[in-house]
Amino acid sequence: MALLDRLPGRGTPDPAPRLDGRTTVVCGGTGEVGEGIVAALLGAGARVAVPSRRPDRLQALEARLAAAGAATERLVPVIGDLSAGDGPARRLAADVGRLAGPPDLVVASLGGWDAGPPLAEIPLEDWERTVHDGLRSHHLAMHAFVPLLRDRPGAGYVMINGAAARYPVPGSGAVSTIAAGELMAAQVLAAEEAGYGVQVEAYVLGPVATRSRDEAAPWMATAEQVGAVIADRAGHRLAGGGEVAPATVLEILTAGDLRRARELPPGGVRGATAGRAGWVLWGLQTGGINRQVRRGSPPRA
16 A cells, blocks of 8 residues: 555545656665655656765665665666766766666755854854855756756656745754755746746655654654655656646645645645644744654644
């Protein structure tokens, strides 16, 4: 049974078109959220290329996926450095196409989390380094992979982002600024690429249960569930050619948002139920990603 079919209150959905014979790419696929997305895409039948500059991380990813029963014969590890500059990034994308085939879906699960002094006190050199590095990785991924998706019916480009893109988090000014910039970049990219038939989607994620977050609360979405939504939406789009619309923005802040994200039409902007209730702002501002909140329930407005 698919992950989404087990969600509370869900009836028997129409079966999602599978991704058999499709090539997908997950930039950042060796990371914890990326790994769940890779697992879901493999489960949907896709061939999944995962680029990394470190062979040991690719080997560890394959071992964990195999231990979980994933179809690793369709996993395509690709050695290369996406962050090394435009030339190396484009060569990496060419290697992906050579080893796995022309991509139908690219997922950019890039970036991380950091905290530090208030915005007014961040040293300029720290600010410039953090913002430059954070935005650069996504820009290089766009440069390398978006041209490969153009004029491929149903093709999609997905950017994974965090709740800091929309909810202020004291102590994370630089990371929050990067996240907000990435969200706008996704929307601009969508408007620019619609004419080439590329559907761009931005996912804004709250705390996500991953392999290292073993105390995750039941209300959290898992990384694999997020990947299942991505696979489901890509399958429907690729099966029918799909309407291409400007930016599709989906918030998945709790497991309760998964169905809403799955059903959002192209071009929609869907806020999360929990976001409107105010728990995300409360949770992030009071240390909501720590153990005590993970063990409990999301607070209500």
